[in-house]
Amino acid sequence: MEESIFQPYLGTRTIFKMDREILRPSYIPERLPHRESHIDQLAQILVTALKGERPSNVLIFGKTGSGKTAVVKYIENEFRKADSAHMVQYFYLNCEIVDTPYGVLQSIGNKLIENFHQRIPFTGLSTDRVYNLLREKLDEEKRVVIVALDEIDKIVQKNGDDILYQLLKINDDLSKARVSIIGISNDLKFTEYLDPRVRSRLADEKMVFPPYNADELFDILSERARLAFENGTAEDGVLHLIAALAAQEHGDARRALDLLRVSAELAERQGDEHITEEHVQRAKNKIELDTVIESDPPGDPVERRDREPEAHHGRGLHDLSRALPEDRNRAPDAASRDRPHFRVGHARPRPRPRPIVRSGRPHEGDSGFRAPARREESPREG
Numbered sequence: 001m002e003e004s005i006f007q008p009y010l011g012t013r014t015i016f017k018m019d020r021e022i023l024r025p026s027y028i029p030e031r032l033p034h035r036e037s038h039i040d041q042l043a044q045i046l047v048t049a050l051k052g053e054r055p056s057n058v059l060i061f062g063k064t065g066s067g068k069t070a071v072v073k074y075i076e077n078e079f080r081k082a083d084s085a086h087m088v089q090y091f092y093l094n095c096e097i098v099d100t101p102y103g104v105l106q107s108i109g110n111k112l113i114e115n116f117h118q119r120i121p122f123t124g125l126s127t128d129r130v131y132n133l134l135r136e137k138l139d140e141e142k143r144v145v146i147v148a149l150d151e152i153d154k155i156v157q158k159n160g161d162d163i164l165y166q167l168l169k170i171n172d173d174l175s176k177a178r179v180s181i182i183g184i185s186n187d188l189k190f191t192e193y194l195d196p197r198v199r200s201r202l203a204d205e206k207m208v209f210p211p212y213n214a215d216e217l218f219d220i221l222s223e224r225a226r227l228a229f230e231n232g233t234a235e236d237g238v239l240h241l242i243a244a245l246a247a248q249e250h251g252d253a254r255r256a257l258d259l260l261r262v263s264a265e266l267a268e269r270q271g272d273e274h275i276t277e278e279h280v281q282r283a284k285n286k287i288e289l290d291t292v293i294e295s296d297p298p299g300d301p302v303e304r305r306d307r308e309p310e311a312h313h314g315r316g317l318h319d320l321s322r323a324l325p326e327d328r329n330r331a332p333d334a335a336s337r338d339r340p341h342f343r344v345g346h347a348r349p350r351p352r353p354r355p356i357v358r359s360g361r362p363h364e365g366d367s368g369f370r371a372p373a374r375r376e377e378s379p380r381e382g
């Protein structure tokens with residue numbers, strides 16, 4: 001092998017047993033401790049689909065890192081195991097990524113279309129046309145389609161609630177297929193901004209995932225540590241410390257797992273075989289520093305001052321879960337002027353909520369948010 005910058009490190013021993021991905025958010029573990037009862041409740045609601053009928057729509061709320069995404073992805077795996085007859089199709093979409101009505105309809109449609117050449121294009125058709133393509137495709141077979149819309153508040157914030165209205169109403173235009181929706185949000189107040197008809201149909205069933213306490217986070221960490229490391233690499237004392245730190249961050253399991261992974265990486269880089277409390281403290285400082293740097297990118301300070309209040313406002317309609325406690329009582333622009341914008345969890349700036357403009361009737365419990373004007377009929381091909 002030729003000499004390279006990697007040479008000195010190639011021989012260093014890895015602290016991870018198999019794969020460090022086990023500690024990353026994308027990994028879905030086989031067990032989700034302390035979410036058993038929520039999973040069981042969802043199983044009771046969704047089992048209807050396996051009997052060929054449409055389950056109730058479900059709305060799941062909970063603060064960041066409370067296991068919402070993990071649970072809905074876990075359910076997807078369970079359907080795969082239970083549904084050998086392929087009667088149920090379960091589609092997961094993240095509305096922060098697929099954030100337009102066109103995108104949502106097109107993504108669901110394309111999941112049903114096997115032939116690549118018949119796929120719905122990314123752009124170029126009217127939304128009504130995509131709706132009709134989806135409706136026709138759905139109704140080709142008797143089936144139940146469950147659409148899990150993660151971060152559902154983001155699409156409503158950006159585009160109003162028309163897409164939800166269409167997806168809820170599509171059942172009226174179908175004769176064979178049936179569609180159910182699982183909406184997931186960390187914004188407890190998001191439904192206040194929905195049209196009352198959308199709200200009542202969407203929230204057939206509501207579930208709230210409470211934040212994890214330190215003991216629960218410890219169990220989650222132990223389970224993951226068992227998979228990720230050899231015995232003794234991450235001892236209980238260290239896991240208790242991480243759990244206690246993450247419990248202070250509103251019981252965020254993502255923060256707990258990040259702390260464990262970064263602590264392990266620091267130990268590995270130092271050539272240590274065990275994770276110590278010192279690694280954990282350094283990992284905590286590193287994550288906080290990284291968050292500050294990510295949230296405060298270099299650039300023209302004047303331009304930055306303009307941008308920061310926007311990022312702060314845009315945390316979600318009512319999502320204060322990502323703010324530091326001391327931010328909560330301060331004007332957003334004051335907080336961002338005084339010091340770098342500090343946010344735990346996700347560091348991405350979020351778009352400013354756009355007022356929803358709805359035509360016609362006044363909105364129940366008017367909050368100033370309005371959805372765009374909507375046809376009273378579902379779209380027909382024109």
Ligand SMILES: Nc1ncnc2c1ncn2[C@@H]1O[C@H](COP(=O)(O)OP(=O)(O)OP(=O)(O)O)[C@@H](O)[C@H]1O
Binds near residue numbers: 023
């Ligand atoms: N009960 C659990 N058992 C094991 N791992 C968990 C559990 N709950 C959450 N996690 C893990 O914690 C991390 C964060 O969880 P998840 O992504 O589900 O949070 P969330 O509630 O969707 O947060 P957000 O609102 O920020 O999207 C993921 O890595 C997930 O696998």
Ligand SMILES: [Mg+2]
Binds near residue numbers: 068069070150
């Ligand atoms: Mg999530």
